[in-house]
Amino acid sequence: MRWSEFEFEPALLTNIQKANYTVPRKIQSLTFPLIKAGHDLKGHAETGSGKSAAFLLPIIDAVMKLKKGGHYKSRRCCPFALIVEPTRELTVQVYDQARKLAEECDVSVSRAYGMFLRHVNLRQISTDGCDILVGTPGRLCDFFQSKNLLCDQIKVLVFDEADQLLEDGFQAVLRQLNNVNNWPQPENRQTLLFSATFPLVVQNWADEWLRKDSMMVSNKRLVAANSRIKQKFLMVPNTAKKDVLLRLFQLELQTAKKRDPVNGKIRNTMVFVNTKRDADVVSTYLNQFDFNTTTINGNRPQEMREKALSDFRAGVYQIVVTTDVCARGHDLKDLDHVINMDLPASGEGIDDSFTTYVHRIGRTGRLQQGSATTFFDIQADATMAEGFVQSLQEATQPVPDWLNKLVAREPIAGSGQVTDEELLGIL
CATH class of the missing domain: 3.40.50.300 (P-loop containing nucleotide triphosphate hydrolases)
Structure with missing residues (x-):
């Protein structure tokens, strides 16, 4: 498939070319149409297969199209898309990738994680904007519970590396997040859950967060080494x-x-x-x-x-x-x-x-x-x-x-x- 087939905004296509993404990867070709159609999704793909771009690109494109049509306006400290990562390292990586892909697209990206002074982190989010916010569970829960961040505009919720989120014991923190006042319910948001591995425990946990009509996309076996x-x-x-x-x-x-x-x-x-x-x-x-x-x-x-x-x-x-x-x-x-x-x-x-x-x-x-x-x-x-x-x-x-x-x-x-x-x- 070609990038043009997904009808991404021109500025986003330019950034895709700058990133040297020559053709869509398999997981991207499978998930783009489903995400753009608004489905909740459980996405499994082998490590190194392009999972991050599989959710970042349609999110950036959605924000651009909604702004252009007058259906969405950025608000300070009120994200449109929230991406939950299990570690600081993954948060930084996905944040950096999102910033590159969103360059000159009028889509703001921020990050939230520990080992980052709380007031400095909040000031940066407020200054940079957070159409897309990438963060770790503890810091995100802190910011939303204290109402430093508002959740009433969240339309897309992404859990990345879901197996590690469970392995690292974040279930309780994520349930606290789910209980935050005005937290969007499954029927009022799109939830995407991605992981390089997808054991039964992750699939069961996903059922707590995703709508009952969610879709599952998988590359062959549920624990697979990259064939390259x-x-x-x-x-x-x-x-x-x-x-x-x-x-x-x-x-x-x-x-x-x-x-x-x-x-x-x-x-x-x-x-x-x-x-x-x-x-x-x-x-x-x-x-x-x-x-x-x-x-x-x-x-x-x-x-x-x-x-x-x-x-x-x-x-x-x-x-x-x-x-x-x-x-x-x-x-x-x-x-x-x-x-x-x-x-x-x-x-x-x-x-x-x-x-x-x-x-x-x-x-x-x-x-x-x-x-x-x-x-x-x-x-x-x-x-x-x-x-x-x-x-x-x-x-x-x-x-x-x-x-x-x-x-x-x-x-x-x-x-x-x-x-x-x-x-x-x-x-």
Whole structure:
């Protein structure tokens, strides 16, 4: 399909072109007509598939058309569309994307989240306007309950990354929001619920918020890895992971230098570990061998996390080692490679662990093919083997022989040592 088929306003189409969105993505093509027709919607799509633009573009277009027709007028501290995000990072990302798409469209965008002085946040919303307001549940609930923000003009309510909203325990806060005086009831608003994963608990929760005639749009299975991502698995004991990681980067650099002696370098890579301490340890270790590496974890203030991501995007660092604070939502168009040095903790439950895996590798493969390499300890990670086999089969990608044997509970030959030949095979 072409962008012109959706009859977006000319200024919005110009911004779509500036953003280099060449054609609508699958989830966008499916959802645009339904959103523009006013349906409530549960939208599921694989990570990196363009979910944010799927709701931002029709919202911006609706505000423009209503203003042009004289049916809507901006009011200070009174949003038309409210977008609820589970984290500050996602709030900032969607806010930035909305601002770019709404440029020169007479549509104002603001944000509301914690770690942002309350009075400063309110002043900014009042100054900038909030036709579209993006925020986290706690700060939004605070502003609406205190009547610093008014809800009587909300016509569109969006829950983004709904599975994480539930995982992070925001149900109670969102119910408080729903009880705010003059809060628009489902029949008086359009409610859109988007998520990269859609387990039954999310579908049931959605029924509390959406109209009974809501629509469901889904890309294949309800927990799906992006088919543009080439998934590779290495059998690596936990005790050898750090050395194997270093050797992988050394071989990649050697290979790149052979191709281009002057400019050859490793791919932009995000390495996932399970603890904040390990993030710092691995980063320090790689820096000792002259690999420019930074870390992002929950112990760092928001400003430091954003600075690290900005430096990574700018090429100051080629490697970022992180915990699951970066597993969702960060828009890193030039991220080439994701490495799961540790798999998500099995204590989350097998389904939740695989969901986190999908989100992690979804940081790459957004605009072009990406790569994901997973270090798999056959003792610690065995419970996830079946899910990985299914994921690879659905993506029509080869399944390692040892992974098939692990699922079939057959003996696995080999010393467990990773050879240079194996490492070169994933580059």
